[in-house]
Amino acid sequence: MPASADLTAQMPLFHRVAIAGSADLRTAQRITAGPDLFTPDNDAEVRFLHGSGIEDFPRDVRFQACFLPSLVTPDWLGALTRLNCNYFIEAYEGLDLGDLSPLRRPYPGPQWDLLACLSTQSAYHLPIARKFVTALRRRNVLDDKIAPTLEIAVQEAFSNSLLHGNMEIDTSGHLSMEKFHALEQKTRDRLADTTYGRRAIILAARGLNDGGVEIFIHDQGRGFAIPAKTDLATMPGGESTFGRGLSLIKTLCHDLKFEREGRTIRMRFSGTGAQISLSNSLETAQPRPLPRAADKERSQTSARPSLAASAAEPAASPVEDSPQDTPDEVHQAHILIADDTMISREIVASYLRAAGFTNLLFARDGNDAIEQVHRHQVDLLILDIIMPGMDGYDVCKELRSDPAYIDLPIIAQTALEENEGRTRIFQDGATDLILKPLNKSELLARVKIHLEHRILVKQLRAYRDRTQSELILAHxxxxxxxxxxxxxRPIGRDYGLSISAAFQMSSELGGDMWGLAPLDKDRLAVYLVDFAGHGIGAALNTFRLHSLMWSDGDVLNDPGAYLAALNVHLKRLLPVGQYATMMYGIIDRKNARFQYACAASTAPIVGRNHGQSFEFLDGSGVPLGVTADAHYDTRETAFTDDCFLMLYSDALIETPLTDGNMLDPDRLCDVLRNIMTRPGGNSDLASQVTDYFYDHTPRELGDDFTLVTLQSQREA
Known part of the structure; x- marks a missing residue:
């Protein structure tokens, strides 16, 4: 709805004004106290609220104005879409709006649904058209159907107001390369000169009752003489980018007017039947062909205020735009058109825009194409083969020599009839070839299929990278x-135990976990868990279990009751088919006993008589998470000073050794006996068993490997 719909004639009791980031408060106070913002008779109190970021400003608070930092950056330009405010003003020293004052006027004066007032220095470097149109759509001022057309027109008009208005740069006549470089330098000089760089440029919009929108662009330059004829292409400067730009604007909007002696461009877009054919618009606005030698100027000089770079910034920047605000991913792609002939670039651009592609970049030769590819995230390159200087062949070879662009789709276009030239371009790295004169349907079909393929590959790689990063995080x-x-080790010493452990995570990420829990000065609890399966799911289950392990402190002293309580919790959490095996035991040093309960775990081993005998304890029981009413028995065995306890995951006994066999109980006992009887074998038992295991198994394990030994320090 238009902003005027909910206005009243009463003045507000006070004005809320947002101070964004590093915006200078004194400059904001000067502007609010002077004639530039409010009318002289508006003496309401001004209350300032500072925020270091956009999220610092409450969304339910309406601000009458927001002052942006001097030399506005793209992140603060996002305030247009997210801050509850219609008026955004750059707080820079030297702001003087003159005849444009005040910006906020009482009804029935112009009531803007959105207004941005920037310095020329800031506006020159910002993607203002895209962000402004997005903000209008977010405010329900603009229908999505007319947004692409309006964005192109705003970009075109805003660029002209900057270049030819505030900076007073004359681009009439034919542009040679020498003149082009001279204009680049002149642009830099004008931006640095406060006479031009501190001139204000205002972009404002208001909704119309028919669903359309009216756009005003005000500059503070010298203006221009409005042509008497209706054909803007015949106006003075019609050969320049200025004349061609205004001719294009006229075909994109329903009404175009000039005010303030040419310093204000006023465009109206109807909400009914407003979808204009962009291809027809460009064809109507097409300038007559220029001699090839003089056709070196950038095709987008009128489409983007940048003479310092030969390619337009993408009109549809993805920064800060949510997915619902942009078209599908194919049409969001950034396409670079490299051709030394301006009219060829415009023809290709008209075809692409008509098909919904608006993120277009331009290069005038091979060197420029390389520069633009490095500067922007180009998704597809449409490349002319025959160009002066670096031709299409050399561009392909240089890009393919860089691993970053090895997969960049390159569609070469040429009028060559010889097979040799066509074959060579493929050898040098082109993805596809299309012949001139271009067939619109063929071009669009090839562009679409290559972009879809690139997007699919990028999605697969992103999925792979994301999965890999998640695996690393889970690991x-x-x-x-x-x-x-x-x-x-310190905990073991407190209980007169020497504790040794080894853990190796599998290549597929398993679900092993072990740990200790001191219960009192004489009793130490130890546990070993192995979740079924591999990957993220198994790892997540270990995190779930770990968060539950100490929730029932009353049953920690009874291994069977503890497993039963833990099983009830896991049954509620785990999906059907997922479960865990576990051993939970308590070493009682005072009573020389080991109490334990198992849920289908590997059999704990108790070594006795300094490794002369071994007892495989009962590891049976219902896995955790299978059934809620499972019962677990508490068992016990002697654990004296000549004993050790070994806990291990099933990887120890189920991984094939190099001889094709596995560590069955007899072989495992032999390994332990040999270790215990050799000099120094009693120390760091788990490490020595692990060394034997690693010597006889593959480097990459298919399951987590966990091994823990606890032995009396006298035994060790």
């Missing part, structure tokens, strides 16, 4: 659950 988080030596 790191799982490792954090595993006790470190500087944790478990």
């Amino acid at each position: 790191d988080m799982q490792e954090m659950l595993i006790p470190r030596p500087d944790y478990y």
Whole structure:
């Protein structure tokens, strides 16, 4: 709805004014106190609210104005779409609006649904058209159907107001390369000169009752003589980018007027039947062909206020735009058109815009194409083969020599009839070839299929990279659950135990976890968990279990009751088919006993008589998470000073060794006996068993490997 619909004739009791980021408060106070913002008779109190970021400003608070920092950056330009305010003003020293004052006027004066007032220095470097149109759509001022057309027209008109208005740059006549470079330098000089750089440019919009919108662009330059004839292409300067730009604007909007002696461009876009054919518009606005030698100027000089760079910035910047605000991913692609002939670039651009592609970049030769590819995130390159200087062949070879652009789709276009030239371009790295004169349908079909393929490849790579990063994160988080030596060794010493452990995560990320829990001065709890499956799911389950393990402190002293309580929690959390095996035991040093309960775990091993005998304990039981009413028995065995306890995951006994066999109980006992009887075998038992295991197994394991030994320090 137009902003005037909800206005009243009463003045507000006070004005809320937002001070964004580093915007100078004194400059804001000067502007609000002077004639530039409010009418002289508006003496309402002004209340300033500062925010270091856009999110610092409450969304439910309406601001009468927002002052942006001097030399506005793209991040603060996002305030147009997210801040509850219609008037945005750059707080820069030297702002003097003159005949444009005041910006806020009481009804029935112009009531703007959105207004941005920027310095020439800031506006020159910002993607203002895209962000302004997005903000209008967010405010329901603008229908999505006319947004692409309006954005092109705003960009075209805004560029002209900057270049030919505020900076007073004359581009009439034919542009040679020498003159082009001279204009580049002149642009830099004008931006640095406060006479031109501090001139204000205002972009304002208001909704119309028919659903359309009216756009005003005000500059503070010298203006121009309005032509008497209706054909703007015949106006003075019609050969310049200025004349061609205004001719294009006229075909895009329903009404075009000039005010303030040519310093204001006023465009009206109807809300009914407003979808204008962009291809027809460009054909209507097409300038007559220029001699090839003089046709070196950038095709987008009138489409973007940048003489310092030969390619237009993308009209549809993805920064800060949510997915619902932009077209499908194919039409969001950034397409670079490289051709030394301006009219060829415009023809290709008209075809693409008509098909909904608006993120177009331009290059006038091979060197320029290379520069634009490096500067922007180009998704597809439409490349003319025959160009002066670096031709299309050399462009392909240079891009393909860089791994970053090895997959960039390159559609070469040529009028060459010889097979040799066509074959060579493929050898040098082109993805596809299309012949001149261009067939619109063929061009669009080839562009679409290559973009779809590129997007699919990018999505697959992004999925792979995301999955890999998630695996790495899960890997790191799982490792954090595993006790470190500087944790478990001091705890072991407190109980007269020497604790040794080894852990290797599998290549597929398993679900192993072990740990210790001191219960009192005589009793130490130890556990080993192995979740079924591999990957992210198994790792996440270990995190779930870890968060539950100490929630039932009353049953920690009874291994069977503890597993039963833990099983009830897991049954509620785990999906059907997922489960865990677990051993939970308590070493009682005072009573020389080991109490334990198992849920289908590997059989704990108790070594006795200094490794002369071994007891495989009962690891049977219902896996955790299978059924809520499972019962677990608490068992116990002697654990004296000549004993050790070994816990291990099934990787130890189920991984094939190099001889094709596995570590069955007899072979495992032999390994332990040999280690215990050799000199120094009693120390760091888990590490020595792990060394034997690694010597006889592949480097990459298919499951997590966990091994923990606890032995009396006298035994060790």
